[in-house]
Amino acid sequence: MSNMSPARAPLSRRQFLKMFSAAGGGLMLGIAFPTAVDAAPIVPDSSEANVFAPDAFIRIAPSGQVTLIMPRVEMGQGSYTSIPMLIAEELEIALDNIALEHAPANDVLYRDPVIGSQITGASASTRSEWLPMRQAGAACRVLLVNAAAMNWKADPASCRAENGTVRHVPTGRTLSYGPLSVLAAKLPLPHNVALKDPRTFKLVGTPVKRLDARAKVDGSAGFGIDVRVPGMRIATVAASPVVGGRLKSVDARRALQIAGVKQVVQIDDAVAVVADHMWAAKQGLAALVIEWDDGVNARFSNASLIAKMEQASANDGVVAQHIGDVANALNGKGNRIEARYELPFLAHATMEPMNCTVHVTLDGCDVWCGTQVPARAQATAAEVTGLSLEKVRVHNQYLGGGFGRRLEVDYVTQSVRFAKQVQGPVKFVWSREEDIQQGLPRTYYLNRFEALLDSSGQPQAWAHKVTGAAVMARYLPSTFKNGVDPDAVNGAINLLYDIPNVKVNYVRYETPMPIGKWRGVGPTHNVFVVESFMDELAHAAGKDPFEYRRALLAHQPRAKRVLETAASEAGWTTPLPAAKRGVRIGRGISVQFAFASYLAEVAEVEVNEQGQVRIRRIVCAVDCGHTVNPDTIRAQIEGGIVFASSAVLWGEITFRNGRIEQGNFNDYRVMRINEAPAIETHIIDSAEAPGGIGEAGTSALFPAVANAVAAATGTRIRKLPINPAMLKV
Known part of the structure; x- marks a missing residue:
């Protein structure tokens, strides 16, 4: 997704809708948030069917329990802690007094105000909810204060919300939120509710432990692969190994003789074995005799792709941005520098393989999975079954990694197609090999400078x-x-640097297979190539890479500050540590604006005689606007750095004869604990609205490491992953 500003207009009176809890008699408040797609308020009429439904609900029960129906999903990024912190701050309650519920699938009620649909992605969760959740909490607080004042026949100005109660300051009388919620539900919604001054925050901005940490440690947290439904069977799947291929024939006789195997089901491009347990399903799948029709992509390979992309890149394409007169400037006097960069297909390789549990009946469909897009999952299940949306129920779970893979619903579509042929609920689990070879990879890129x-x-x-x-x-x-x-040029246009003549062109070249998003989306490739080429320019100019960048950031104070902070904390001007014989050490630097946050990283690497690269240390400085939970920021930066480290050192998906050659972690490596670098994260205080952070650390890592390798060895890294053969002594 492209970077979008988190700023939005104040909510009008018409954009609030107050609802009453039908059960329990407590307070139920919904706030209608404007969207990036259509911010026009919808006015409810007298017909209940046409009432504008809110995006997020806060419920306060007579017991005092506060429940937030979470509009975003939790996939390790900490949104199930950071977003409730915003409510708790304005509502004046302890964070542990907020219970969370996964939001059901509904593209209207739970749409992301920045993106415009029910989605968790683009590092947008906190920046989307920064104002709406605070407004919701503040509105609830004022309603409760007004309810207490009415009960005491007192001036609301003499009452104060404190720690889940309302206190009458002159007399010291108090009432808890639970009993007050019944009375508050009958009051008109207040106008122009003032939000707390951030300088008075007591919770927001402080390090807070994850609310879901205990459940994830003790095993009680429910991920998609953990789902258990009465009468459920397990299935595993084999799809056509070539995109566009079809199932020609399948001999299931041996599979059906295996104890526990109950059924073999087919669709046009895949087959699944349904069994009592996973081991039987895997044995059954291995016993199938399958013949595939590979179709038109049977000869597709990386070599053929690159050759055709080279030809395509000779075209001008379309202009994404043009400032000044680049053609004339390039013909001027000076040193002309050219470079070509190449980036591979990348798999997501989430730790939780793709899975989906489905139960299709004549009058309904239930889907249990972890998805970043519940409404899309609901829509595809409805399309496959022919049911209306209302009859498809998506039970979202925790996600064992998303990284953009679970922005897709192909695994849901396939599971529902199979489940239509099975009596009762069935859980479909992709093997690791199926996951890597059937995922929608990040696309291949060529870049010319x-x-x-x-x-x-x-x-x-x-x-x-x-x-x-x-x-x-x-x-x-x-x-x-x-x-x-917009994704292909995100990070390529709107450069931070003061360059008078800039032109960015985009040449569209489609691959045979559908491609998807990958943690960091456009910036993962554009920040790499932009910051690597900037390093080349510094080298050609005979300038220090840090000083060269700093001089070009005169009109970008926030970017300049993170750059300076990262360099200072990394000891940029100090000598590098002594190395063992045959080992070369280097530092590299990068700076970026991505996902509405500013971030700089300094990498320290070592390269041995065989050309193998070890990332020793990463120092990161980040200005992501107002800090909600600094622990979450650090965790996200660390996770993004490790994720990107795997890709820059080893990540590559290759095709031969239409098939992906990699299949598991033996040939698609991920970084192990003993290989992880030391990581330091320095958060810069800011009063700006929050930016995104979940993907920022990933995109900044690529060029920092590549530039460090160049500094250590003198060899520029223009193609990823880094090839040790190029760096041998």
């Missing part, structure tokens, strides 16, 4: 051409405009 440096080494012209598939043209067609995919 040209720049002109004047006599002082300053860049006067910058031309960047991106060649790659258009993920948004498939995923959200409304954002694909004038031939430009």
Whole structure:
């Protein structure tokens, strides 16, 4: 998703809708949030069927229990702690007094105000909810205060909300929120509720332990793969190994003889074995004799793809951004620099393999899974079954990793297609091999650069051409405009640096397989190539890479500050530590604006005689606006760095004869604990609205490491993953 500003207009009176709890008699408050797609308020009429439904609910029961129906999903990013912190702060309650419920599938009630649909992605959860959740908490607080004042026949100004109660300051009388909720539910919603001054925050901005940590440690947290339904069977799946291929024939006789195997079901491009337990299902699948029709993509390979992308990249494509006169500037006097960068397909390889439990009946469909897009999951199940949306119930679970993979619903579609042929509920589990080979990878990219440096080494012209598939043209067609995919150029346009002539072109080249999003989306490739090429320019100018960047950030104070902080904390100007014989050590740096946050990283690497790279240390400085939970920020940066480290060192999906060659962690490596670098995160205080952080640490890591390797070895890294053969002594 493209970066979007978290700022939004204050909510009007018409954008509030107060609802009453039908059960229990407590207070139920819903706030209607404007969306990035259509911010016009919807006015409820007298017909209940047409009442505008709110995006997020706060319920206060007569017992005093506060319940938040969470509009975002939890996949390790900490939203199930950070978002309740906003409610608790304004409502003046302890954080542990908030119970959470997964939001059901509903693209209207629970849409993300930044993105415009029910989705958890684009590092948008906290920045989307920064104002709406505080407004919801503040509105509840004022209602409760007014209820207490009415009960005491006192001036509301003489009452104060404190720790789940309302206190009458002159007399010291108190009433708890539980009993007050019944009375508050009958009051009119207050106008123009003032939010707390951030300088008075007691909870927001402090380190808070994850509310879901205990459940994840003791095993009580429910992930999709943990789902147990009475009468449920287990199935495992094999789909066509070539995209577009079809199932030609399957001999199931041996499989059906295996104890525990109950059924073999087929669709046009896949087969599944249904059994009493996973082991029987796996044995049954292995016993099938399957013949595939590979179709038109049977000869697809990386080599053929790259050759065709090279040809395509010779075209101009479409202009994504043009500032000044690049063509004339490139023909001026100075040092002309050219470079070509290449990035591979990447798998998501989430620790929880893809899975989905489905029960299809004549009049309904239940789906249990972990998804970043519950409404899309509901919609595809409805389409496959022919049922109305109201008859499809999506029971969302914790996600054992998303990384953009669970923005897709292909695994839900496939599971429902199979489940229509099975009596009773069945859990479909993809093997690790199926997961890696059937996932929607991040696409392949080619990038071409040209720049002109004047006599002082300053860049006067910058031309960047991106060649790659258009993920948004498939995923959200409304954002694909004038031939430009916003994801493909995210991080390539709107450079931070002061360069008078800039041109960015986009050449669309589609691959045979559908491609998807990957943690960091567009910036994972564009920040790498932009910051790597910037390092090349610094080298050509004979300048220090840090100082060179800093000089070009005169009009970007927040970017300049994170750059300076990262360099200072990393000891940029101090000598590198002594290395063992044959080991070369280097530092590299990068800076970015992505997901509405500013971030800089310094990497320290070592390269041995065999060319193998070890990332020793990463120092990160981040300005993500107002801090909600600093522990979450650090955890997200650390997770993003480790995730990206795996990719920059080893991550690569390759095709031969239409098939993905990698299948498990032996040939698609992920970083192990003993390989992880030391990571330091320095958070810069800011009064700005929060930016995103879940993906920012990932995109900044690629160029920092590549630039460090170049500093250590003198070899520029223009193709990922890093190839040790290029770095051998």
